[in-house]
Amino acid sequence: RDERAEAAARAHHLRLTKPAGSLGVLEDLGAQLAGIAGVDPPPVPRRPAIVVAACDHGVVDEGVTPWPRDVTAQMVANFLAGGAAISVLAREVGASVVVVDAGVATELERHPALLDVARRRVTGNIAQEAALDLDDARALVEAGRALVSSLHAYGIDLVATGDMGIGNTTPSAAVIAALTGRPPAAVTGRGTGIDDAQLARKIEVIERSLARSGPPTDPMSVLAELGGGEIAVIAGVVLGAMDVRIPVVVDGVISLAGTLVAAGIDPVAADFVIAGHRSVEPGATAALEHLGLRPLLDLDLRLGEGSGAALAIPLVRSAARILAEMATFDAAGVAERSEA
Amino acid sequence: RDERAEAAARAHHLRLTKPAGSLGVLEDLGAQLAGIAGVDPPPVPRRPAIVVAACDHGVVDEGVTPWPRDVTAQMVANFLAGGAAISVLAREVGASVVVVDAGVATELERHPALLDVARRRVTGNIAQEAALDLDDARALVEAGRALVSSLHAYGIDLVATGDMGIGNTTPSAAVIAALTGRPPAAVTGRGTGIDDAQLARKIEVIERSLARSGPPTDPMSVLAELGGGEIAVIAGVVLGAMDVRIPVVVDGVISLAGTLVAAGIDPVAADFVIAGHRSVEPGATAALEHLGLRPLLDLDLRLGEGSGAALAIPLVRSAARILAEMATFDAAGVAERSEA
Numbered sequence: 001r002d003e004r005a006e007a008a009a010r011a012h013h014l015r016l017t018k019p020a021g022s023l024g025v026l027e028d029l030g031a032q033l034a035g036i037a038g039v040d041p042p043p044v045p046r047r048p049a050i051v052v053a054a055c056d057h058g059v060v061d062e063g064v065t066p067w068p069r070d071v072t073a074q075m076v077a078n079f080l081a082g083g084a085a086i087s088v089l090a091r092e093v094g095a096s097v098v099v100v101d102a103g104v105a106t107e108l109e110r111h112p113a114l115l116d117v118a119r120r121r122v123t124g125n126i127a128q129e130a131a132l133d134l135d136d137a138r139a140l141v142e143a144g145r146a147l148v149s150s151l152h153a154y155g156i157d158l159v160a161t162g163d164m165g166i167g168n169t170t171p172s173a174a175v176i177a178a179l180t181g182r183p184p185a186a187v188t189g190r191g192t193g194i195d196d197a198q199l200a201r202k203i204e205v206i207e208r209s210l211a212r213s214g215p216p217t218d219p220m221s222v223l224a225e226l227g228g229g230e231i232a233v234i235a236g237v238v239l240g241a242m243d244v245r246i247p248v249v250v251d252g253v254i255s256l257a258g259t260l261v262a263a264g265i266d267p268v269a270a271d272f273v274i275a276g277h278r279s280v281e282p283g284a285t286a287a288l289e290h291l292g293l294r295p296l297l298d299l300d301l302r303l304g305e306g307s308g309a310a311l312a313i314p315l316v317r318s319a320a321r322i323l324a325e326m327a328t329f330d331a332a333g334v335a336e337r338s339e340a
Numbered sequence: 341r342d343e344r345a346e347a348a349a350r351a352h353h354l355r356l357t358k359p360a361g362s363l364g365v366l367e368d369l370g371a372q373l374a375g376i377a378g379v380d381p382p383p384v385p386r387r388p389a390i391v392v393a394a395c396d397h398g399v400v401d402e403g404v405t406p407w408p409r410d411v412t413a414q415m416v417a418n419f420l421a422g423g424a425a426i427s428v429l430a431r432e433v434g435a436s437v438v439v440v441d442a443g444v445a446t447e448l449e450r451h452p453a454l455l456d457v458a459r460r461r462v463t464g465n466i467a468q469e470a471a472l473d474l475d476d477a478r479a480l481v482e483a484g485r486a487l488v489s490s491l492h493a494y495g496i497d498l499v500a501t502g503d504m505g506i507g508n509t510t511p512s513a514a515v516i517a518a519l520t521g522r523p524p525a526a527v528t529g530r531g532t533g534i535d536d537a538q539l540a541r542k543i544e545v546i547e548r549s550l551a552r553s554g555p556p557t558d559p560m561s562v563l564a565e566l567g568g569g570e571i572a573v574i575a576g577v578v579l580g581a582m583d584v585r586i587p588v589v590v591d592g593v594i595s596l597a598g599t600l601v602a603a604g605i606d607p608v609a610a611d612f613v614i615a616g617h618r619s620v621e622p623g624a625t626a627a628l629e630h631l632g633l634r635p636l637l638d639l640d641l642r643l644g645e646g647s648g649a650a651l652a653i654p655l656v657r658s659a660a661r662i663l664a665e666m667a668t669f670d671a672a673g674v675a676e677r678s679e680a
Binding site for chain 2: 016017018019020021022023024025026066067068070071074075077078081083084085087088089091092093192193280296297298299300301302303307311314315317318321322325326327331332333334335337338
């Protein structure tokens with residue numbers, strides 16, 4: 001992050017025709033974008049891509065979700081056909097959707113917007129074994145990272161993260177518990193909708209998983225022990241955004257688990273992260289606090305897919321565009337306030 | 341509001357390929373839009389207009405703001421030249437900006453996007469006299485209402501409200517105190533930035549104004565006694581949206597004072613209102629609670645001009661577009677969850 005460009009953006013904001021600070025979070029966001037791009041005003045992101053990483057999870061065998069596993073592959077087909085929520089929200093903001101198969105159980109039909117980086121079909125059941133071999137976890141992170149480099153080379157100027165994976169709020173909560181030090185009960189939510197008894201069972205499964213994997217060591221090991229393919233790819237996407245110096249807008253609890261892993265691997269990556277929204281999942285708030293991120297939206301979303309990240313993209317554009325296009329007091333001939 | 345269309349949108353949401361309720365506030369917003377349009381899916385608003393009403397206020401003589409009065413007219417010129425925050429934010433969402441002179445002190449140059457409906461230059465100092473004659477207040481509300489009818493006839497499918505007026509958080513807080521019954525200290529904020537002593541003075545001025553005008557009677561009288569030209573025009577814009585059955589996205593504390601007046605005149609108007617954001621002004625939260633509105637954004641904005649309403653427009657479009665374009669479980673061949 002370029003601190004000089006960030007400071008220039010903050011000073012620039014004071015000269016624009018509005019009371020100082022009156023654009024609130026948009027001013028901080030504009031300064032962050034300047035810091036990311038290394039220039040004030042920062043470029044307005046016009047060619048975003050939403051990377052939706054998909055994976056199936058062995059832990060669904062523990063009964064943590066009411067949805068059948070087949071839905072992961074069915075939803076990937078829905079993404080590619082343009083009928084899912086993220087398809088619609090991406091169109092509205094002019095974003096492309098790139099789907100990454102990071103370990104979907106069912107064989108998927110080839111599609112130009114589907115990238116297969118899976119190292120194994122279905123992760124291990126984290127209550128009983130590691131989700132991924134350490135080598136596989138590393139390879140999946142690397143794949144996410146390389147994908148962003150390619151996208152950037154093709155002209156993409158902002159990435160957003162999304163996920164699909166039946167049962168994936170369970171490994172996400174486990175990763176968040178391990179990396180924030182909070183107890184499972186404090187970071188586990190109802191995902192797509194479960195009752196009190198199912199929630200208690202889910203927390204117990206996460207507690208068992210953490211007990212099995214032992215005290216967390218490095219973030220890559222936590223990812224391998226407790227995470228999943230989509231979480232690994234998302235961590236890689238966040239690191240990739242840092243590599244090519246573009247903003248990455250992250251979605252809800254699964255994306256934030258990946259962001260925690262990325263920031264654990266390289267703390268500088270957090271400078272490039274914009275939190276799209278606050279999911280209703282308690283693990284999302286825990287991760288946001290741990291990362292020191294303020295989310296742009298708070299709309300009671302709990303869908304995933306990158307939906308909350310896509311919805312935030314217009315705010316990112318507006319924050320950049322304010323710096324690029326607003327008149328200064330001098331140029332507009334507007335008087336400033338008298339000093340108190 | 342068409343309750344059948346609203347119910348149809350809610351039922352429609354249950355068939356879309358996502359967990360029930362997982363799009364949170366966007367689902368409620370989609371249902372509201374269907375109720376407004378009388379059809380599900382509701383049309384996606386593509387031609388929004390932001391009505392920015394401007395006025396000067398006699399109460400600035402009481403020392404409630406550090407900004408010189410001339411800034412109101414200077415900022416109107418800035419809006420029309422395209423250099424203000426609202427100009428930039430409107431461009432980003434493809435909205436036109438219509439500026440309404442509702443009583444700016446300085447004579448303004450004519451401009452095709454400037455509508456002069458002023459009945460008097462500068463409102464009365466509300467600490468000492470009524471802001472407006474009752475007839476003037478009625479005429480300004482009617483002008484806002486007629487403007488929306490014209491805009492709708494020209495193809496505008498969504499209106500947003502904005503304001504400009506040095507000192508106008510003071511009459512707004514007075515109107516909100518009168519119409520919500522809350523004490524001035526609970527609804528008065530720092531506006532564009534004042535210190536503790538100035539805030540205490542501002543509260544005292546509002547208390548004096550309320551004491552002078554006596555117990556609030558009907559909303560039009562409250563508007564005339566304590567309001568201002570831009571508040572009146574905004575109230576009219578909200579009523580006008582109801583007249584032509586289009587959504588109206590309201591901005592911060594000044595717009596919410598106008599919305600309270602509109603809902604006081606005709607409670608049905610509130611059904612057409614979408615709260616763009618939660619301003620940091622405490623009066624905004626008081627008005628939102630009184631109206632039962634949940635704001636879409638909460639970004640610590642305190643600029644006015646319609647900035648928080650403009651920023652919310654992409655969310656409104658997304659809510660409508662989700663209903664128009666998402667696949668259903670049946671059509672996409674996606675399995676549904678098993679019952680618990």
